[in-house]
Amino acid sequence: MTQNISIRPVANNADRKAFIDLPYRLYRNDPNWVPPLKSEVAGMIDPKKNGWFSHAEGQLFLAERGGAVVGRISAHLDTLALTMPRAQGFGPGAGFWGMFEAEDSDTARLLIERAEQWLREKGMDRAIGPVSLSVWEEPGLLTKGHDHPPTVMMGHHRPEYQGWIEAAGYQPVKQLMTYELDITQDFPPIVQRIIKSGERNDRIVIRKVDKSKFDQEAAIILAILNDAWSDNWGFVPLTQPEIDDVGKKLKPIVFEDLIMIAELDGEPVAFMITLPDLNEAIKPLGGSLLPFGWAKLLWWLRKPKAKTMRVPLMGVVKRLQSSRMASQLAFMMIEYIRRAAVRHYGASRGEIGWILDDNQGMVAIAETIESRVNKVYQVYEKTLG
Structure with missing residues (x-):
């Protein structure tokens, strides 16, 4: 079988289209796969439209058998x-x-070998994957939670991939977990007491973001994020070009009562971003806004009703992370957003994450509000000889 498979670089627009289209065939019978908007994927792999490429480079590859595309992979490095x-x-x-996508194990092996070759040629001695493309986008392989769709900005992968990647010599290096919870229920009494105590503290202010000051608010959040996450596994600071691109993409689903900034003595020290699950709106569109998908999406964005709310990012400045104040601020922001999500958007389910498996503070917060792990994403590593 392997002698009939060829691996070649993506070289033109037709190749890029084939690269983008492949998952639509591989997952066509998977009810839990959410077809991404093809225009979004095209922007992600275009160095002119993805600010991540301001400090990164990469190469896309296609696998073909008998003239048909049967796999794809990216190889990339981040300076x-x-x-x-x-x-x-x-x-x-x-x-x-x-x-990474592959029709069978032989294709998977050859694709990974070709990506490793590219990395060696660039002087790399370790291969980490899957990371698509930035650690801030879709890192990790789904290894638990194939039985329900992913939320916005999270991946979904065929269960076979785990065995194929491990057979290529890759070892697990880090797990990223998402937690789900019923947000129609009040939090446990201990959490409610912590929140009420914070509300009596004149030093604390929890405020909604002001969308009319989008750039200023984004700068505040970025500063907290780059400080709060700086010691975490896999941290790479977000740059201004990336923030600009993310802002363009997320601004339509930024709602002021779903994003909070916590201030202590007038200084912003924590934030929490919550997004309505856009996947609920785009899943029926089949990856295209034409002919009428754009109208349906715009109508949904006017006043979204979403079953699920996702918390992709939250953080507390490093100097407070070992204090009781950190969890108090987190619980207050979570509670205020929970109320708004239920009251204004009809949400009943929340998803928090991803969270690093060794992030004890965030794991403790997730467990205290009685959420449970619903998806696990595994990142692998291999030494390149």
Whole structure:
């Protein structure tokens, strides 16, 4: 079988279209796969439209058998990731592969080998994957939770991939977990007491973001994020070009009562971003806004009603992370957003994450509000000889 498979670089618009289209065939019978908007995927892999490429480079590859596309992969490196401490997961010599899809195990093996070859040619001595493309986008392979659809900005993968990747010599290096909970129910009494105590503290202000000051609010959140996450595994600081691109994409689903900033003595020290699950609206569109998908999406965005709310990011400045104040601020923001999500958007389910498996503070918060792990994404690593 392998002698009939060829791997070649993506070289033109037709190749890029084939690269984008492949998952629509591989997952056509999977009820839990959410077809991404093809225009969004095209923007993600276009260096002119994805700010991540301001500090990164990569190559896309296609696998073909008998003239038909049967697999795809990206190989890429991030110059900022190369400067990070190796003890935090990346650092010198760390290269990546991602956007991985394959029809069978032979195709998977050859694709991974070709990505490794590209990384070696670039001087990398480790391959980390899947990471598609940035650690801030869709890192990790889904290994638990195939039985329900992913929320916005989360991945979904065929169960066979785990065995194929591990057979290629990859070892698990980090798990990323998402937690789900019923947000129609009040939180446990201990959490309610902590929230009420915070409300009596004149030093604390929890406020909604002001969308009319979008750039200023984004700058505040970015500063907290880059400080709060700086010691985490896999951390790579977000740059302004990335923030600009993310802002354009997310602004339509930014709602002021779903994003909170916590201030202590007048200083912003924590934030929480919550997004209505856009996947609920785009799943029926089949990846295209034409002919009438754009109208349906715009109508939904006017006043979304979403079953699920996702919390993709939250953070507390590093100097407070070992204090009781950190969890108090987190519980207050979670509660205020929970109320708004139920009252204004008809939501009944929340999803928090991803959360690193060794992030004890966030794991403790998730468990205290009685949420449970619903999806696990595994990141793998291999030493390149």
